[in-house]
Amino acid sequence: MAPRFRMPHTLTLLFFLMVAALVATWLIPQGQFGTEVDDAGREVVLPGTYEVADERELLNPWELFTAVPRAFADAQDIIFFLLIIGGVLAVIRATGSIDALLGGLLKQFGTRPGILIFAVVFVFALTSSAMGASGEYIPFVLILVALCRAMRLDPMTAVGMIVAGYGVGYGTAAFNPYTVVVAQGIADLPTYSGWPVRLGLTLPFVLIGWHHVWRYSRRVQDDPTASLVKDMEVPEQGQPPEDYPGLTFRHLLVLAGFVGALGIAVWGIANWGWYLYELGAAFLVLGVATAALFRMDASETAGRFVKGATDLTETALLVGVARGIALVMEDGQILHTIVHGLSLPLSTVGPELSAVGMLGMQAILNFFIPSGSGQAFVTMPLMAPLGDLVGVSRQVSVLAFQFGDGFANMLIPTNAVLMGILGMAGIPYDRWFRFCLPLFLKLMAAAAVVMMGAVFLGFS
Numbered sequence: 001m002a003p004r005f006r007m008p009h010t011l012t013l014l015f016f017l018m019v020a021a022l023v024a025t026w027l028i029p030q031g032q033f034g035t036e037v038d039d040a041g042r043e044v045v046l047p048g049t050y051e052v053a054d055e056r057e058l059l060n061p062w063e064l065f066t067a068v069p070r071a072f073a074d075a076q077d078i079i080f081f082l083l084i085i086g087g088v089l090a091v092i093r094a095t096g097s098i099d100a101l102l103g104g105l106l107k108q109f110g111t112r113p114g115i116l117i118f119a120v121v122f123v124f125a126l127t128s129s130a131m132g133a134s135g136e137y138i139p140f141v142l143i144l145v146a147l148c149r150a151m152r153l154d155p156m157t158a159v160g161m162i163v164a165g166y167g168v169g170y171g172t173a174a175f176n177p178y179t180v181v182v183a184q185g186i187a188d189l190p191t192y193s194g195w196p197v198r199l200g201l202t203l204p205f206v207l208i209g210w211h212h213v214w215r216y217s218r219r220v221q222d223d224p225t226a227s228l229v230k231d232m233e234v235p236e237q238g239q240p241p242e243d244y245p246g247l248t249f250r251h252l253l254v255l256a257g258f259v260g261a262l263g264i265a266v267w268g269i270a271n272w273g274w275y276l277y278e279l280g281a282a283f284l285v286l287g288v289a290t291a292a293l294f295r296m297d298a299s300e301t302a303g304r305f306v307k308g309a310t311d312l313t314e315t316a317l318l319v320g321v322a323r324g325i326a327l328v329m330e331d332g333q334i335l336h337t338i339v340h341g342l343s344l345p346l347s348t349v350g351p352e353l354s355a356v357g358m359l360g361m362q363a364i365l366n367f368f369i370p371s372g373s374g375q376a377f378v379t380m381p382l383m384a385p386l387g388d389l390v391g392v393s394r395q396v397s398v399l400a401f402q403f404g405d406g407f408a409n410m411l412i413p414t415n416a417v418l419m420g421i422l423g424m425a426g427i428p429y430d431r432w433f434r435f436c437l438p439l440f441l442k443l444m445a446a447a448a449v450v451m452m453g454a455v456f457l458g459f460s
Contacts, residue, residue, distance in 0.1 A: 009428070010318055010419075010422075010423075010428045010429040010430070011314075011317060011318060011321060013413070013429055013430065014318065014321040014322055014324075014325065014413060014419075014429075015321060017325050017413060018064060018067070018068075018321065018324050018325050018328055019064065021325050021326075021328040021329050021332070022059055022061070022063075022064050022328050022332070024329065024332070024334060025058070025059050025328065025329065025331070025332025025333075025334050026058055026059075026332075028332075028334040028337055028338065029052050029053070029056075029334075029337050030052070030053040030056055030057070030332065030333040030334060030337065031050055031051055031052040031053055031333070031334075031336055031337045031340065032050070032051065032053065032333065032336050033045035033046060033047075033049050033050045033336050033339075033340070033382075034046040034049035034051075044186055044377050044380075044381045045336070045377070045378055045381045045382065046381065047381055047382050047385050047386070050336060050337075050340045052337075053333065057333075059328070059331055059332050063328075063331065064328065067324045067327050067328050067331065068320070068321060068324050070324075070327060071320050071321065071322075071323040071324035071327050072320035072323075074323050074327060075319050075320050075322075075323040075416050077275065077276040077277060078135060078276060078319050078416045078417065078420055079316045079319050079320060080276075080280060081135065081138065081276040081279065081280045082138065082312050082315055082316055082319065082420050082423075082424070083309040083312055083313075083316060084280040084283055084284060084309070085138055085139050085280075085283060085312075086308040086309045086310075086311055086312035086424075087287065087304075087305035087306065087308040087309040088283045088284065088286060088287035088290075088305070088308070089139065089142055089143075089308055090304045090305060090307055090308025090309075090311075091287045091290055091291055091296070091301055091304045091305055091308070092254060092258070092286075092287070092290050093308075094296070094300075094304050095250070095251070095254060095290060095293075095294045095296075096245045096251065097250075097251040097254040097255055097290070098143060098146070099244055099245055100244065100245045100246060100247045100248070100251045101143070101247070101251075101255055102143070102146055102147050102150060102240060102244060103244025103245070103246075103247075104247060105147055106147065106150050106151065106244070109147075109151070110150075110151055113151055113153060113157075113214075113217055113221070114210075114214050114217075116147075116151075116161075117157070117161050117210055117213050117214050117217060118206075118210045118214075120144070120161040120162065120165060121161055121164050121165040121168070121206055121209050121210045121213065122165070122203075122206050122210075123165065124137060124161075124162060124164075124165025124166055124169060125164075125165045125166075125168040125169035125172070125202055125205075125206050125209075126169065126202065127165075127169060127266075128165065128166050128168075128169025128170050128173065128176065129169040129170075129172060129173045129174050129175065129176060129198075129199070129202055130173075130174065130175050130176070131175075131176070131177070131266060131269065132170070132173070132176040132177050132178040132179065132269075132372075133166075133169070133266065134166055134170070134409075134417045135275075135276055135279070135417050135420070136262065136265070136266060136269075136279065137162050137165075137166060137421070138417070138420055138421060138424065139258075139262065139283070140162065141158065141159070141162065141421055141424040141425055142235065142424060142425075144158035144159075144161060144162065145158045145159075145234065145235070145424075145425050146239060146240045147240070148217075149234060149239065149240045150240035151221075152220075152221050152224070153217050153220055153221060154220050154224075154227040154228075154229055154230070155229055155232075155234060155425040155426060155427055156216065156220075156227065156228050156229050156425075156427060156431070156432070156435055157213060157216060157217045157220065158425060159421055159422065159425045159427055159432070160212070160213040160216065160435065160436075160439075161213055162421060163410050163418065163421065163436070164209030164210070164212065164213055164410070164439065165206075165209065166409070166410070166417075167209070167406050167407055167409055167410035167443070168202065168205045168206050168208075168209050168406070168407075168443070169202075169406070170372065170402070170405060170406030170409060171205060171402055171403045171405070171406025171407045171443065171447070172198050172199075172201045172202045172205050172402070172403075172406070173198065173402055173406065174192070174195040174198045174199040174202070175192055175195060176372075176402075178372050178373045179372040179373065179376060179401070179402055179405060179406075180192065180195075180198075180398070180402065182372075182373045182376045182377070182380075183376040183380050183398045183401050183402070184398055186376060186377070186380040186381055186384065187380055187384040187394040187397060187398055188384070188394070189394055189395060189398065193395065194395050194398075194399075194459065197454075197459060198399070198402075201450065204446070205443060205446065208439075208442050208443055208446060209439065209443070212438065212439040212442065213439075216435065228431045228434055228435055229426075229427055229428075229431055232426055232427065232428070232431070233426060234426055235311060235424065235425070235426045250293055250294065253293060254286075254290050254293065257286050257289060257290070258286060261282040261283055261285065261286045262279075262282070264282055265278055265279040265282045287301075287305065312423070312424060314423060315419075315420055315423025315424055316423075318419045318420070318422070318423045319416045319419050319420050319423070322413055322414055322415070322416055322419045323414070323416055325413070325414045326368060326369065326370060326414050329368055335368055335369065335378070336378070338365065338368060339365060339378055339379060339382065342361045342364060342365065343361065343382055343383070343386060345357065346358060346361070346386060346390060347386065347389060347390055349390075350390075350391070351390055351391035351392050351455050352451075352452045352455050352456065354386075354387070354390040354391070354392050355387075355392050355396055355397075355400060355451040355452060355454070355455045356448045356451050356452060358383055358387070358392065358397060358400035358401075358404075358451075359400045359403050359404050359444070359447055359448060359451050360404070360444075361379075361383075361400075361404070362375070362379060362383075362400055362401050362403070362404025362405055362408075363403075363404035363405075363407065363408040363444065364404075364408075365378075365379060365404070366404060366405055366408035366409060366412055366415075367408070367412045367414055368414070370409065370412060370414045370415045370416070372405050372406075372409075375401070375405055376401060376405075379401060380397070380398070380401060383397045383400070383401065384397050391455070392455060393454075393455075393458070393459060393460035394460070395454075395459055395460045396451065396454045396455055396459055396460070399450075399451065399454060399459070400451060403443075403444075403447040403450075403451070407440055407443045407444055407447065408440070410436055410439070410440060411433065411436050411437065411440045413429055
């Protein structure tokens with residue numbers, strides 16, 4: 001009997017994708033669009049300036065390996081944030097604060113998982129829509145994993161809630177400063193214009209995400225063997241406790257500090273340009289304050305922190321190698337060639353199909369350019385004037401970018417935030433792909449209908 005095929009470890013899978021990216025740089029012509037710096041100091045590409053490189057510079061296999069440490073350096077903000085969160089959560093868990101919170105949530109939602117799933121997806125979607133939150137959800141991963149385990153659900157349900165909210169929020173974003181503001185600025189549209197339409201789309205898309213996660217959770221509750229991760233080991237910090245302590249005043253202070261640290265950091269992100277460095281600092285302060293409040297020994301606190309950070313070493317490795325895939329393609333100078341090639345067929349069909357084609361193009365390009373703002377800088381200078389030519393308004397072109405970027409971010413292994421969330425929950429990428437692909441297709445199908453309707457109704 002032939003041996004059964006086994007999916008390789010996620011780290012191995014990501015390295016194979018790096019190798020595939022290297023081979024692609026040998027086969028796809030190298031080329032570049034001309035660029036210019038706009039009034040806001042942003043470098044954007046110039047439509048109609050694409051040129052194939054005169055001399056081809058091939059990457060050699062050695063550069064595949066040098067790309068790995070460079071990718072770790074490039075993704076250092078997410079990597080170190082993950083380690084800090086792992087350490088701080090271990091300190092907080094040692095005080096019983098998280099277990100007391102889990103006990104309280106279990107009393108409220110233990111028999112009503114559908115309400116919990118909807119609340120998480122909806123709140124996270126609104127937060128991403130308004131503020132562009134993504135990495136900020138990482139601290140919630142292990143808490144939700146433990147809660148789901150206590151409710152006879154699995155880690156996939158926990159991650160599904162988070163990522164569905166994150167993806168829908170970015171896809172239908174009304175005010176996201178990283179995608180909406182950047183894309184509309186490049187397309188010469190008034191900032192935040194069209195927000196009532198996008199905000200109105202949020203709830204229908206949230207319901208699609210909620211229904212997908214809820215149906216899966218029902219199957220797992222009815223039959224635990226239906227879980228896609230039934231044979232996977234749950235991270236130690238994601239295990240529910242045997243006994244739930246009662247909430248004390250000190251527990252409430254720690255939980256209020258958790259919310260306060262996140263709130264202060266999000267406010268700083270929105271108003272002062274903060275991001276993961278400052279968010280990590282806020283949680284470090286929370287960890288020190290928690291240890292002081294519970295009079296934990298300094299050495300014990302350090303030991304707990306190190307253990308929590310150590311548990312996320314594998315996750316940090318996944319994030320670094322995931323970034324290496326896009327880095328190899330950037331080094332190989334094939335990203336602009338791919339953008340140019342995908343844009344050419346759009347000028348040969350009608351406006352409704354062109355709009356749907358833009359949506360598909362943006363989703364494909366998200367694999368190569370996982371950064372929302374980075375994708376806007378590369379694609380919107382091309383899509384906006386192309387839309388003018390084929391009868392697609394610039395507002396619809398921006399909507400195509402948002403849908404493609406937001407929904408594809410839920411699926412692509414080059415998204416460092418996604419790989420960090422999966423790593424924290426102990427979910428291999430291939431299992432996540434099986435769970436998320438149907439959701440991605442549902443959201444894209446609904447988005448295609450919206451795109452055609454927006455063209456037909458003249459959304460501008």
